[in-house]
Amino acid sequence: MPVKYMQLEGPRFEVGLGDDDFPRPLRDIPKPPERLYGVGEPGALVAGLAVVGARRATPYGRGAAKRFATLAAERGIAVISGGARGCDAVAHEAALAAGVPTVAFLGGGCDQVYPAENAGLFQRIVNGGGAVVSERPWDFPPQPYTFRERNRLIAGLARATLIVEAGLPSGTFSTADEALAAGREVWVVPGSITSEHSRGANRLLYQGALPIVDDDAFADALFGTFGCLKEPPAPEVPDGGEGEDPAPEEVILGALRAEPLGMEALRGLAEAHGPKGDALTWLMVWLTRAQRDGLIAQYPDGRYGPRVAAPLCERRGR
Secondary structure, X not given: OOOOOOOOOOOEEEEEOOOOOOOHHHHOOOOOOOEEEEEEOHHHOOOEEEEEEOOOOOHHHHHHHHHHHXXXXXXXXXXXXXXXXXXXXXXXXXXHHOOOOEEEEOOOOOOOOOOHHHHHHHHHHHHOOOEEXXXXXXXXXXXXXXXXXXXXXXXXXXXXXXXXXXXXXXXXXXXXHHHHHOOOEEEEOOOOOOOHHHHHHHHHHHOOOEEOOOHHHHHHHHHHHHOOOOOOXXXXXXXXXXXXXXXXXXXXXXXXXXXXXXXXXXXXXXXXXXXXXXXXXHHHHHHHHHHHOOOEEEOOOOOEEEOOOOOHHHXXXX
């Protein structure tokens, strides 16, 4: 059966490259779109900050997306992303929670919203004064190649692109390429060198991207790129963000691959994502099995993390 897509409610607009109200930042990219089709407020298409990351994001990635998208939105900066599962959705949600319009660029037409489970998010973006936009006509079906092409629009509308988590290969990595091609800045949140979800992000840092190592570094980057900004309220500690609900074992393992965690943090994840009931008992059983299977190890400081391969001399029996 054909997939049924929800039609977004709200004002619709079409704007061509030669029109006066065409977004100025998108005129300057290497391959500007001939036409944009959108639902929502066309005035929301202003130069902002792109926040993108992995679809199958770890709690670390979702937390970083929420943290920095919130800090940007609280300073009045529009948040731009692709509406995908994982980090993209979290970034949009953070902007909405801060009361700042956000823009989602789709791979297909706006009457073929994808992913379908984010249709409610897209409607809230429209209701919140933002816009859901595509360069494809209204009923154009999403195709694999259209997502790669729309990445240039995400990066092109933004003054800077923040990568919060990316593997190799990944569509997120291609967004960084598009940002560089358009002469935009690329900022990256470092990840664990043992996490496959951070290989692309860390590779970008190796190639010279600006590292965002904490809130102060992020604030400095925002000031250098966007100038004087309104003072935000005191930031809240991120709770891991929104996103899809993978199996609890995958959540815990993904979190440990991103960064070593102690029992307090692990118990919190187990209570939030694990089976209902005695979360601590379930967690201790899982930790025992995961260590037995060589997935994780307990470090000398008591934290758990990825199992590190033995030194070469030990593997050779020395």
